Amino acid sequence: MSGSTHEAARCTCMNCGYVYRPEYGDPEGGIPPGTPFEALPADWCCPVCDSDKDHFEQK
Amino acid sequence: MNKVTVDLLREHRRELFSPEQEARSIGMETDDPYPRLLALAARAPVQAGALHELMGIPPQGRMDWPGHGAYSLFSFNAVNQAFMDSASFTQRTYDKLLKDHFGDTLLNMDGDEHRRMRNIAKPHFKPSFAESWWNDKWIVQAVDELFGRIEKAGRAELNMEICAPLPVSVISIAFGLPVEEVLPFRLAIHAITGHAGPDKVAEGQAAFDRILRTQIALRRKEPRDDLISRIAAGTLQTGEGERPLSDDEVLRYCALIVFAGGGTTWRQMGITIFALLNNPEQFEELRSDRSLVRPTIHESTRWYPTDPVFTRWVAKDTAVEGVELKADSAAYLCVATANRDPLVWEQPDVFDIRRPMQRHFAFGAGIHACLGQHLSRQEMEVALNALLDRLPNLRWDPEAEPSRISGGTLMGRGPETLHVRFG
Numbered sequence: 001m002s003g004s005t006h007e008a009a010r011c012t013c014m015n016c017g018y019v020y021r022p023e024y025g026d027p028e029g030g031i032p033p034g035t036p037f038e039a040l041p042a043d044w045c046c047p048v049c050d051s052d053k054d055h056f057e058q059k
Numbered sequence: 060m061n062k063v064t065v066d067l068l069r070e071h072r073r074e075l076f077s078p079e080q081e082a083r084s085i086g087m088e089t090d091d092p093y094p095r096l097l098a099l100a101a102r103a104p105v106q107a108g109a110l111h112e113l114m115g116i117p118p119q120g121r122m123d124w125p126g127h128g129a130y131s132l133f134s135f136n137a138v139n140q141a142f143m144d145s146a147s148f149t150q151r152t153y154d155k156l157l158k159d160h161f162g163d164t165l166l167n168m169d170g171d172e173h174r175r176m177r178n179i180a181k182p183h184f185k186p187s188f189a190e191s192w193w194n195d196k197w198i199v200q201a202v203d204e205l206f207g208r209i210e211k212a213g214r215a216e217l218n219m220e221i222c223a224p225l226p227v228s229v230i231s232i233a234f235g236l237p238v239e240e241v242l243p244f245r246l247a248i249h250a251i252t253g254h255a256g257p258d259k260v261a262e263g264q265a266a267f268d269r270i271l272r273t274q275i276a277l278r279r280k281e282p283r284d285d286l287i288s289r290i291a292a293g294t295l296q297t298g299e300g301e302r303p304l305s306d307d308e309v310l311r312y313c314a315l316i317v318f319a320g321g322g323t324t325w326r327q328m329g330i331t332i333f334a335l336l337n338n339p340e341q342f343e344e345l346r347s348d349r350s351l352v353r354p355t356i357h358e359s360t361r362w363y364p365t366d367p368v369f370t371r372w373v374a375k376d377t378a379v380e381g382v383e384l385k386a387d388s389a390a391y392l393c394v395a396t397a398n399r400d401p402l403v404w405e406q407p408d409v410f411d412i413r414r415p416m417q418r419h420f421a422f423g424a425g426i427h428a429c430l431g432q433h434l435s436r437q438e439m440e441v442a443l444n445a446l447l448d449r450l451p452n453l454r455w456d457p458e459a460e461p462s463r464i465s466g467g468t469l470m471g472r473g474p475e476t477l478h479v480r481f482g
Contacts, residue, residue: 017418
């Protein structure tokens with residue numbers, strides 16, 4: 001996967017700035033590496049500040 | 060409509076909302092920590108030793124664990140690792156810092172116990188809830204009342220007239236306390252945490268218990284749309300299933316939230332106004348582009364977090380930035396320097412509301428990140444917008460003593476006063 005594709009897939013929490021990286025997932029939140037942001041469960045929230053998914057923007 | 064805010068000037072309660080007096084009353088130093096902290100951070104990202112020792116000052120408050128090792132973490136990466144690895148860096152430091160005051164609370168819990176307890180209040184502090192329930196039911200009215208008291212006067216002292224009364228009123232009233240109990244409750248917490256002198260602690264505890272237990276009992280009988288009712292209705296997951304919270308657990312929960320919610324937002328709002336008034340070109344930019352309100356709050360909390368240092372307990376041997384930290388030691392997480400790490404931010408000492416979004420640690424991070432951070436942002440956002448809408452031509456009062464940031468060297472920093480003119 002190219003670097004630019006990685007960049008496009010990352011999403012940033014607009015409350016705290018945490019960046020969700022699909023290649024890492026969110027292991028502490030039960031999300032395995034390789035999970036795209038769109039495939040995260042609806043009740044998944046930011047591991048840093050608890051913001052809901054809709055507070056993330058693709059950057 | 061019933062009033063929801065306290066009038067601190069009329070009540071002559073400046074001593075409750077002076078960062079400097081608050082720090083001095085428990086023997087803390089008040090010097091600006093930044094020159095020494097930034098010099099230490101430039102030396103190495105992780106250093107052996109308690110932070111106060113490295114700074115050459117006595118232990119500050121209870122932030123000292125004699126007989127144990129200690130490490131100070133200064134860089135973004137080091138502080139991030141400590142916040143995010145809650146198995147290696149635990150909350151045991153809070154047994155000493157807060158347990159005497161409030162018993163077992165979220166702050167000194169770890170692991171499943173912490174997760175189960177936090178889950179009770181978590182839905183009531185999520186961003187969507189802060190933007191709806193907190194905002195519509197409490198914050199908008201509170202801000203309107205406070206600005207209504209000052210907007211025709213042409214001058215004000217914003218620390219006492221806006222920054223201090225807003226969060227203490229919102230959190231207390233939203234809990235369900237009657238407005239006449241807001242100040243007695245704040246006075247009780249002030250006494251419990253030792254700020255009124257050692258002989259006042261028991262008195263504070265008694266007043267605190269009386270006020271809260273009365274309200275808890277009332278809500279058990281007749282729930283309302285307030286936070287005491289919501290928390291009292293909470294159930295705790297245990298190994299054997301679910302059980303309701305006891306009155307003691309509700310009381311400790313409420314104590315922690317009111318304690319935390321009344322102090323930090325007050326000082327941080329003051330720091331934000333202080334920074335804007337000292338950077339009038341950015342203030343004008345904000346006035347013309349309200350999409351910058353949230354970034355302004357984000358930048359203020361990065362540039363000068365009210366609490367410069369957090370603590371954790373090293374629970375197992377751990378390497379951080381190439382330094383081996385030994386188990387059973389204290390760790391001082393220097394948020395102030397992590398938030399100004401030159402590897403992360405350009406010109407990190409400059410207050411700049413146009414910075415690209417980048418996470419920082421003013422509200423902590425990881426599973427113990429500040430529960431009330433979204434409420435805090437919401438209060439500051441509504442207040443900042445009111446400041447821009449209702450106090451035109453806002454500027455420092457040239458006849459008043461210049462504003463300065465004080466408070467404890469390692470905790471609870473904020474402006475003593477914010478004397479302004481407008482109109």
